[in-house]
Amino acid sequence: MTDARLDELLAPGVAADDVPELAPLLAARPLLAAFSTLFHGSEAEVLMRLMVLREIGRESESPRWSPEQLRQRFAFLDPVKLETALRRLRGNGLLEIGDDSHYALSDIGRNAVAAIGMLLSFGTEDDLELGFLTAQLAGLQAVGSVTPEALGHLLGKLNDLAWHFEDAIASGSEFRIADARRKLSANMRWIEKGTQVLRALLADPEVPFELARVAQRIGLAQSRLARVDAAFQRALNKIEAQRVTLGGSGISSSDVARWLRGLDARALAGLVGDALAPAPETVFLAGGHELLDRAELAMSEDARRMEADTALPPAEDAPANRAPEQEDLRLLQHFSQRLARLTEPGAEPATLARMVAGGGFPSASYRLSLLALLADGGDGGPTDGPIGEFMRLPLDVLFDAATEAVGEDEIARMSAGLVGARGSLPAPETVPQLDALPADADFDATQSPAA
Structure with a gap:
């Protein structure tokens, strides 16, 4: 992240200081360097660094580790690879080493571990992003440091969910609608939590205008999502009315579609092997009356002449002085x-x-x-x-x-x-x-x- 590297990425004649969007990122260089250290390299190296850093930060009673304790704790790792990871974390400010050669998390390292831990805690949710953004907003509101950017992230996620749900309804697919409805149910608690945060935020008479404006737009987006469940039900009712039952077996077209979706590509290809032709096969179907009409037209000279005659009928004068019809009284x-x-x-x-x-x-x-x-x-x-x-x-x-x-x-x-x-x-x-x-x-x- 040197200035020379940035100058190579920017347009000719543009300096990094002239780009307002780069200012907050340039000011947070130490934090970004810490995350760059964590996530630079192969996937295996990234996983090892994250694991070592999280395990060091997990010990809250005695947060300082001696080299021998680290070797015992990570005995399942290669000693050389472990020493390389510790040196990399220490050299980029994620770990600190004291005069007694004991390791401990730095402030930046602890913040990184906390942020990654929060993300991982939402990893089992149906929608990681909405839960994380709502929890982050609740924390910022608790300490009184809510920013328009944090609100904007939540607003963007809510609008994205609304678009996803409306697209599922427009598709007419029973399975997409059912999946979208499950996703909405899983996120309802986060929507309700976001509503509580917004109420507390808007209850402050000193709230800045920009925060209030974005908060009101978030409230409108949450109202749209609250009404989506009724739209899901109407769409499912319409699909239910169109569902076909196969005879008296009790098996419906939805059951057949669900069974087909569970098959792999090879099984599906086997099912349609004898059902599809490499080229369209044209079949002409006609009844006796239709064939007779066409044959008469083809064989009769008078019929062909009448068919080809497109002349208009002769003109006639409109009847004059015709009295309007009156009711017979x-x-x-x-x-x-x-x-x-x-x-x-x-x-x-x-x-x-x-x-x-x-x-x-x-x-x-x-x-x-x-x-x-x-x-x-x-x-x-x-x-x-x-x-x-x-x-x-x-x-x-x-x-x-x-x-x-x-x-x-x-x-x-x-x-x-x-x-x-x-x-x-x-x-x-x-x-x-x-x-x-x-x-x-x-x-x-x-x-x-x-x-």
Whole structure:
């Protein structure tokens, strides 16, 4: 990490002091040199250095080791390799040696061992990173040294988890969704712990604005993750609805897919050996009618000519002066004229059967429905035209709960009642006037033999 080496990595004309991003790393050169010592070389050498350093730091009651104690403790190592590792750790400031030739961890060495120990403690978790970042944030919050960078690391991990879960849902794979759901369940305690840390951080009225801004974004990301479990359940329900059961065996398509995923490549190749062709095999399937249609087109000169004829039909003039279609209200107008006779002076009220019958069941049903509408008073009806004139007839309609026999005009029985000029009908003695009487409820219709 010499300046000359950095100058070789930087662009021409750029000095290391001119790069703000390098400033904190250059200031931490001793710590970085310690980690470089630990992790430089082959994997076997790295493992041996880490093991020696961790075992020296594990002894808390008597943290100083004599050379003889170290040789006894690491008797399973080659003495020359052990001496080389101790010299390397001591030469880069991870170990200290006193005047009595006893070894002990330096401050940098103990910090390195503690950091590595924390990482290893999370190694058995489903998600090492979120647990480590949350624990680190909790420790920084406890000592009052939370930094925006530490919060940013946690925010980045939460957003990465949200993207991973949404991608699993979008894939539609039952197995990916199940794995993502297990991962979410394993990390829920770290999400809840992070929520507690954020609440304590935001409860401080003196918290810096930059910390508060990142903390609020972390809270939003945690809320998204809390809602993901419901999305997982909806996706699994949709997959469950599409699952296919193989006959009455109780084996579903998911069971088959799980079994196939457990096979190695050689077993899968054996299963599909006779099922796949090296080239697509074209198969033409057609029914007799389809073949006959195609044969007729190929053999008939007239059919081919009609098929090839793409000329437009001759032009025609649009019909002129065509009157718009109107609703046929002749039956309504005729019925209005019949009812108007009841409004003349001296006219007696007439029974419903007398006024309604005539023209068969459909016409009688139509008239009775008009009388029911007239009995309602016609509120909100049209004011113009034949319908409006009908609704303004000064008539009263009285429906009775009893029925009377008709026996003609396709009507067996119908509701009893009276129609008369306004104020000429007696007060009802049985059931009050019906508000709205459906046509199919007023008739007991039977088709006559003639019909």
